[in-house]
Amino acid sequence: MKIAVAIKQVPLRDSLLRVNGAGTWIEEENLSFEINEPDAYALEEALQLREKHGGEVIVISVGPPRVSQTLREALAKGADRGIHVESSNLDTLGVGHLLATALRAESPDLILTGLQSDDLGYGQTGVVLAELLGLPSSTIIMQVQVINDVQPGKVRVKRELEDGWFQHIEMPLPAVLTIQSGLNKLRYATLMGIKKAKTKEIKLVSASEVPQASAVIEKLYAPEKNKQGQIFDGDAKTAAAKLVEKLRFEARVI
Amino acid sequence: MSVLAIVEQRMAGEVLAAAQQFGSPLIAYSIDLPYTADAYTAAVEELIRKVNPTLVVFGHTYQTRDYAPKLAARFGRVLIGDVIAARPPVFVRQMFQGKFNADVRLVGDGPHFVSVQAGAWRAGSAAAETFSPSSTTSRQMAEPPFREAGRAVDLTAADIIVSVGRGIKEKENIPVVQALAQALGGELAASRPICDAGWLPMDRQVGSSGQTVSPKVYVAVGISGAIQHLVGMKGAKTVVAINKDPDAPIFEVAHYGIVGDLFEVVPALVEEIKKAK
Known part of the structure; x- marks a missing residue:
């Protein structure tokens, strides 16, 4: 099976984020970056499917030059090769077109990606990619079972619904699935893996032309503080004592 | 338009x-x-x-x-x-x-x-x-929705919930928050990442993909307050937030808050509760 995983590089969790001078995006200078968390689960799922069904795992990412670091880390975890589409385009549809153009030539049997990104948080890239490639898709996937890995392939997935409900869905391959965090256990890169990754290929692709964005971020800003609540100051003991008083006499649970 | x-x-x-x-x-x-x-x-x-x-x-x-x-x-x-x-x-x-x-x-x-x-x-x-569309075709074949059998923990019935998030850093630290739940006589719950990591079972998860709760008191410890979590607990009568980041969105819905290191605040809180009882 040929499995492609679309991964995104996002600021390191818990980074102190500031809005840039233009007020339209974050200030990226001095930030560190890592793989978008749900994409890490998508990569892990691809690696486990390869262990079961054979074949290869290709990781692909759209982004500026720094993205190659995240691709290299994915290779160290076990992906076979990488594709880096160099572009700073942030528009979901634009990124979808860039991914679709690069993946069309590969015709993978299965495309996985995380259900959403920690930065934009649109949660659409996988679904848009499926539409542009003319493939069926399913989202928020908790389990992937490849029923038939030879043509005509078929996959059965467990999709998460609201309030603890789930649903099984079957569809023909090739297909695009967006992966929910927590469906598997992430592996670490081994020393051997890191060593091997240095010799694996990352193909650099220049961005093809994409349609104009249908929506633009006009302004990015910290949400207006609307705190109604009471914050207790002082050291831990003082603050704890004040809180306990409230829980005792206002909320009446102690 | x-x-x-x-x-x-x-x-x-x-x-x-x-x-x-x-x-x-x-x-x-x-x-x-x-x-x-x-x-x-x-x-x-x-x-x-x-x-x-x-x-x-x-x-x-x-x-x-x-x-x-x-x-x-x-x-x-x-x-x-x-x-x-x-x-x-x-x-x-x-x-x-x-x-x-x-x-x-x-x-x-x-x-x-x-x-x-x-x-x-x-x-x-x-x-x-x-x-009603004129015709319908679909490559996806959907089976009826189902719930996982035997949800062991029903958080919806709890009066007091102490919920733990990423701020707890390691699985080994969970007992710190568990002690607070015990002191208050409440249920221990968690945000999604904690259950994803397997630090607590999935049936203790509060949020859009977990349980929706409305206890008398909901104490969020080390939970930043992503919207997926907030929709699961906004109905609580009293929300308490303990977080080291004063800008964490959880403080927007909190009635009472302490900005500080949970590893200092939570044990102090346990001690004060024991004193008050």
Whole structure:
């Protein structure tokens, strides 16, 4: 099976984020970056499917030059090769077109990606990619079972619904699935893996032309503080004592 | 601008209230089909070509997330998802997991596509016409929804819930928060990442994909307050937040808060509770 995983590089969790001078995006200078968390689960799922069904795992990412670091880390975890589409385009549809153009030539049997990104948080890239490639898709996937890995392939997935409900869905391959965090256990890169990754290929692709964005971020800003609540100051003991008083006499649970 | 609202059972009244604010004339439809992504994409595409709206409005449900981006892409558009406020053609949504809001401006001709966040608009009437598409095909074969058998923990019945998030850092630290739950006589719960990591079982998860709770007191420890978590606990009568980041969104919904290191604050709290009892 040929499995492609679309991964995104996002600021390191818990980074102190500031809005840039233009007020339209974050200030990226001095930030560190890592793989978008749900994409890490998508990569892990691809690696486990390869262990079961054979074949290869290709990781692909759209982004500026720094993205190659995240691709290299994915290779160290076990992906076979990488594709880096160099572009700073942030528009979901634009990124979808860039991914679709690069993946069309590969015709993978299965495309996985995380259900959403920690930065934009649109949660659409996988679904848009499926539409542009003319493939069926399913989202928020908790389990992937490849029923038939030879043509005509078929996959059965467990999709998460609201309030603890789930649903099984079957569809023909090739297909695009967006992966929910927590469906598997992430592996670490081994020393051997890191060593091997240095010799694996990352193909650099220049961005093809994409349609104009249908929506633009006009302004990015910290949400207006609307705190109604009471914050207790002082050291831990003082603050704890004040809180306990409230829980005792206002909320009446102690 | 003319607005088409697509309603499903979930959020129907909210979607209509939002759509009404976005523009007129407004026409609302529910889709008379068992759901699959392919079937709904084709059905709503047919409806859009018939009605020719400038704006199509959805609720930001799991179902919308599954097919509306595909539908929008078919029209060369991006779905502006999870909108919390609007001054059309500018729509406000959260980014960076609630750390920032973004004003997103629609560019070019319609149809444009917007989905609204649960709880962002007060529900109004939910009256909608029914649309039956002329034909339906789907590559996805969907089986009936199900719940995992034997949910061991029913958090919905708990009066007091102490919930733990990423701030706990390691599985070995969970007992720190467990001690607080015990001192208060409450249930221990968690945000999604804690259950994803296997530090607590999935049936202790509060949030959009876990349980929705409304206890007398909800203590959020080391939980930043992503919207997926907030929708699961906003109904609590009293919300207490303990977090080292004063800008964490959890403080927006907290009645009482302590900004500080949970590894200092929580043990101090346990001690004070024991003293008070």
